[in-house]
Amino acid sequence: MNVVVCGKVIPASTxxxxxxxxxxxxxxxxxxxxxxxxxxxxxxxxxxxxEKHGGxxxxxxxGTSDATIGIRNALAMGAASAVHVLDDAVAGSDTLATxxxxxxxxxxxxxxxxxxxxxxxxxxxxxxxxxxxxxxxVPPVTFAKEISVEGDQITxxxxxxxxxxxxxxxxxxxxxxxxxxxxxxxPQLKGIMAAKKKEIKIYTASDLGLxxxxxGEKGAREKVLxxxxxxxxxxxxxxxxxxxGGKQIVDFLAxxxxx
Amino acid sequence: xxxxxxVYAEISDDRITTTALEMxxxxxxxxxxxxxxxxxxxxxxxxxxxxxxASKIYRSADTVYRDYLTLPAAxxxxxxxxxxxxxVMLFASSYAGRDxxxxxxxRLDCGAITDVGDFQLKDGGIEATIPALGASYQNVSxxxxxxxxLLVVRPKSFEPKLNEQPVNVEEVAAASAEGLRxxxxxxxxxxxxxxxxxxxxxxxxxxxxxxxxxxxxAMLKELADVLGGAVGASRAAVDAGWVPYAMQIGQxxxxxxxxxxxxxxxxGAVQHLSGMKTSKYIITINKDAEAPIFQYSDFGVVGDLxxxxxxxxxxxxxxxxx
Numbered sequence: 270m271n272v273v274v275c276g277k278v279i280p281a282s283t284x285x286x287x288x289x290x291x292x293x294x295x296x297x298x299x300x301x302x303x304x305x306x307x308x309x310x311x312x313x314x315x316x317x318x319x320e321k322h323g324g325x326x327x328x329x330x331x332g333t334s335d336a337t338i339g340i341r342n343a344l345a346m347g348a349a350s351a352v353h354v355l356d357d358a359v360a361g362s363d364t365l366a367t368x369x370x371x372x373x374x375x376x377x378x379x380x381x382x383x384x385x386x387x388x389x390x391x392x393x394x395x396x397x398x399x400x401x402x403x404x405x406x407v408p409p410v411t412f413a414k415e416i417s418v419e420g421d422q423i424t425x426x427x428x429x430x431x432x433x434x435x436x437x438x439x440x441x442x443x444x445x446x447x448x449x450x451x452x453x454x455x456p457q458l459k460g461i462m463a464a465k466k467k468e469i470k471i472y473t474a475s476d477l478g479l480x481x482x483x484x485g486e487k488g489a490r491e492k493v494l495x496x497x498x499x500x501x502x503x504x505x506x507x508x509x510x511x512x513x514g515g516k517q518i519v520d521f522l523a524x525x526x527x528x
Numbered sequence: 529x530x531x532x533x534x535v536y537a538e539i540s541d542d543r544i545t546t547t548a549l550e551m552x553x554x555x556x557x558x559x560x561x562x563x564x565x566x567x568x569x570x571x572x573x574x575x576x577x578x579x580x581x582a583s584k585i586y587r588s589a590d591t592v593y594r595d596y597l598t599l600p601a602a603x604x605x606x607x608x609x610x611x612x613x614x615x616v617m618l619f620a621s622s623y624a625g626r627d628x629x630x631x632x633x634x635r636l637d638c639g640a641i642t643d644v645g646d647f648q649l650k651d652g653g654i655e656a657t658i659p660a661l662g663a664s665y666q667n668v669s670x671x672x673x674x675x676x677x678l679l680v681v682r683p684k685s686f687e688p689k690l691n692e693q694p695v696n697v698e699e700v701a702a703a704s705a706e707g708l709r710x711x712x713x714x715x716x717x718x719x720x721x722x723x724x725x726x727x728x729x730x731x732x733x734x735x736x737x738x739x740x741x742x743x744x745x746a747m748l749k750e751l752a753d754v755l756g757g758a759v760g761a762s763r764a765a766v767d768a769g770w771v772p773y774a775m776q777i778g779q780x781x782x783x784x785x786x787x788x789x790x791x792x793x794x795x796g797a798v799q800h801l802s803g804m805k806t807s808k809y810i811i812t813i814n815k816d817a818e819a820p821i822f823q824y825s826d827f828g829v830v831g832d833l834x835x836x837x838x839x840x841x842x843x844x845x846x847x848x849x850x
Contacts, residue, residue, distance in 0.1 A: 288665050306767060365639040393779050393799070394642040395621075396680070399598070399630020408710040409598055409631065412623050414773060424714075428773050429623065430540050432719030436597065437712045447773050448780075449766050490639025490673045499659060499666040504823050507812075510831025515839025518811060519847060521827040525809055527731070527755075527788055528847065 270324040270418065270440075272315035273380040274348065275371050275401065276308025278332050278339030279391040286391065293493040294361060295391065297333060304339035307386030309346070309453040311446045314416060315384050316347045316454075322418055324381070325349035329374045331359060331367065337469075344464035345456030352378065356473040361486030368400030370484055373477035375405060382423065383443040387412055402443040410438045411445045531559040531615035531649055534676075536605070537577055538624055539569050546727075547620040549580045549688035551681055555618060556581030556691050558649055564608065566601050567593030574697050581691040590702030597711040598624075600703035602631040608700065609636065609676050616647075616654060616677045621783075629680050640678040641669050643779065643802075645685045654679070659802060683727070683783045684806070719774070724758050726775065731757030732786045734777055734804070737764040738793020738814065738833055745771055747837055748792065754844045760784065762800045778803035793833050796821025813837065 280286055281301040289296050304312070308330075315326040328343040330336055331354035340351045352374050359370055375383055383405065388395035402409035413425035414433060418440070427434040428447050456464070474484045481487060508517055522528045533555035537548040548563070555561035563582040565573060567589065574585050586608055592600045605628065609617065619625035621643065633640040645659035645666075654677045659666050671677045726732060733752045735745055745759065752759045760777040761770070777784055778800040789807035794800060796812075796819055804810070805824055812825035813833045822828045829836050 288667075293667070363639055364642070365633055365637070368634060388780050390799075395626045395780065396630035396633065396640060396642055399627050400634040403631050403634035409627060410711055411597075411627050426717075427623075429716065430774075432717045432774070434713055435715040435717065437714050438710055448763065448776070449769050449773055452769060490633075490637075490671050491641055492670050492672055494655065494668045494670055496665050496667045505810075505826035505828070507817070507822050507825065507828035507830060509817070510829050510836055512835075513839075514813070514829040514831045514836040515841075516843050518813075518827065518829060518836070518840050519843045521811065522788070522844075523847075525788070525826075527809075528844065 270319060270322040270381045271379045272319055272324065272326045272382045272384055273329055273375050273378050274308070274311045274315045274326055274343070275329050275375065275383060275385045275398075276311055276343065277305045277389045277391070278302050278330055278336035279305045279389060282306070282390070288496050290496060292361070293496050297335065302335045302338050304342040305386065305390045306453070307388065307390050307448055309342070310448065310450050311384040311386050312343045312346055312348060313451045313453040314446050317451070318382070318416065318418060327352065327378050329371060329378070330354070331370055340469055341464050342456060344467045345460040346454055347460060350468045350470070352470045352472060354472050354474075354477070358474050358481050359484045361489060362484055363489035363491040364394050364397050365400060365490055366484045366488040368397050368404060369479060369488070370474065370477060371397070372401045372404035373479055374472055375401070377477075381440045382418075383407070385443065385445045387445045387447050398443060398445040405443065408438040408442045410436060410442050412447050413444050414447050414450055416444060416446070416450075532612070533559040533561055534614040534617040535561060535563045535582070536617065536619045536625065536628065537563045537565045537573075538620060538622060539567065539573070542570055544569070544573055544576045545620060545622070546688065547622065547681070547683040548577070550684065550686040551618040551620065552577065552581040553689040553691070554647075554686040556689070559615065562586070562614070564605060566604060567591070574695055578695040579690055579692050580688055581693060583693040584696045584698065586700050587697050588700045588702045592702055592704070592709070595713050596709045597713055598627045598631055599708040599710055602628055602635065603703040603705070603708055604700060606632055606635055614676055615649065616679060619678070619680050621680050621682050625680060629678050633678055636675070638673040638675060638678060639671055640680060641671060642680040644679045644681045647679060684785045723752065724756070726758045726760050726777070726782050726784055729758035729784070730787045731755045731790075732760050732777070732784050732788075732804070732807070733757050733790040733792065734760035734762060734794060735765055735792050736762035736794030736800070737768070739765060739770065742770040747841075751790070751837060751841050754841055754848070757786070762794045762797070791821050791825070792837065794821055795819045796824060
């Protein structure tokens with residue numbers, strides 16, 4: 270079973286994300302990057318399925334040259350190859366343009382299953398997986414907290430408000446994995462060495478048959494008009510615990526008449 | 529003439545969701561509110577929508593919408609949008625809402641704005657405020673496509689209002705094509721929960737990375753029981769596998785607005801803040817005095833949570849017993 274994992278390489282979780290007031294985009298240049306932990310879980314899930322059912326995992330990502338470190342990480346975990354959409358023309362893509370680019374990239378790979386995180390850890394829109402599924406013409410099977418495959422049938426436990434749902438579809442399908450679906454493996458030295466020899470295919474938008482009008486800022490339907498700071502909340506009192514911290518909280522609860 | 533604004537009304541726990549009613553309040557404020565209601569629903573569902581401002585309801589009670597995810601509803605809604613061309617359509621930032629918008633925005637090639645906290649109609653277009661972007665920014669976005677603008681709205685962005693309208697219900701034909709029955713909802717499993725729900729609780733006790741493990745959440749549960757609250761978590765605690773995703777509070781989890789919110793061992797990443805910062809009172813316990821969460825707290829204790837929380841529980845029990 271061939272699995273394509275769609276994932277993002279994002280500024281490392283230690284980075285405080287800044288927004289460039291001119292481009293109104295997140296500043297992604299010159300900061301350390303890492304494979305999005307949510308994408309790492311999708312890679313892990315793909316590896317587990319391919320270990321059980323055969324086939325290989327291909328990572329598909331879009332980003333600047335800073336993405337290479339995250340791609341190498343996925344390859345070191347065990348993905349067989351990677352696709353990197355690397356093109357200045359795709360910068361400023363909104364969710365729709367991103368989904369068109371990723372879907373066009375996935376179509377060039379053999380796949381039975383596409384795995385994504387439910388949302389990336391830096392922009393959280395959560396609709397790109399469903400858009401990709403539409404462009405690929407495969408069923409969108411979303412918010413999985415557990416995945417099992419039998420023959421051409423995929424069954425997931427889908428996160429729900431009340432608990433979970435059992436949801437089934439036929440392959441090929443797209444499944445989005447909710448956070449905490451697994452504990453991604455750490456790359457071992459052997460994997461890191463092997464990753465250096467693995468192929469990273471580079472595509473531009475035109476390689477994918479997409480015109481400059483369809484991608485990047487030109488193709489985006491969503492435009493950011495302004496970026497500002499939200500109204501700040503007045504910070505209250507803080508005390509250092511000197512053995513009475515718990516009691517002081519109870520006093521505060523009494524003061525606001527909660528107890 | 530007022531612009532028409534549609535609200536996709538979802539059913540959860542056998543009733544219309546609060547978020548649908550919140551969106552109707554906003555829709556009636558800026559235009560003519562109408563609702564779409566698909567799938568089996570309780571008898572008073574259309575009345576509830578009308579009471580909260582829907583002047584028209586497009587309705588199909590067909591079970592296909594309950595038994596097959598996304599595709600039948602997207603087919604019906606896309607057809608209705610093409611036929612009636614509302615200015616704006618609002619969806620809740622829920623599992624079903626996000627899935628539908630994903631499909632519709634691709635199908636109609638119109639894009640969408642997610643995580644919307646507020647919006648205005650302006651010169652035939654839309655200006656949507658997204659309350660949290662990157663580190664403590666908020667932005668205003670628009671959609672440049674012609675036709676209906678799709679917005680995914682954060683829960684608790686608006687207050688539901690009673691604003692009764694005469695009910696005009698139009699039955700719509702159910703999406704019957706076999707090809708739409710691809711994602712089968714085989715079974716729903718309700719995980720039993722004790723105490724109040726996270727969204728409904730007056731007091732929410734949340735734990736983060738500082739809890740250091742799954743077992744320590746029992747301590748938060750004990751605190752929640754003493755106060756009659758519910759236990760939540762930050763994404764860090766969920767990603768670590770200590771607690772289920774259903775407990776996650778934040779941009780991608782649940783949005784809560786309790787009277788008192790306890791952030792325990794939570795640093796205050798934007799992802800988390802956007803799900804709880806409108807709580808009435810925020811109480812923080814964290815060992816790091818520099819943690820951003822202190823900027824948002826009404827009362828904070830800098831200290832070891834494993835000492836402060838047990839004392840807090842003990843003191844509460846003592847005073848309650850007194």
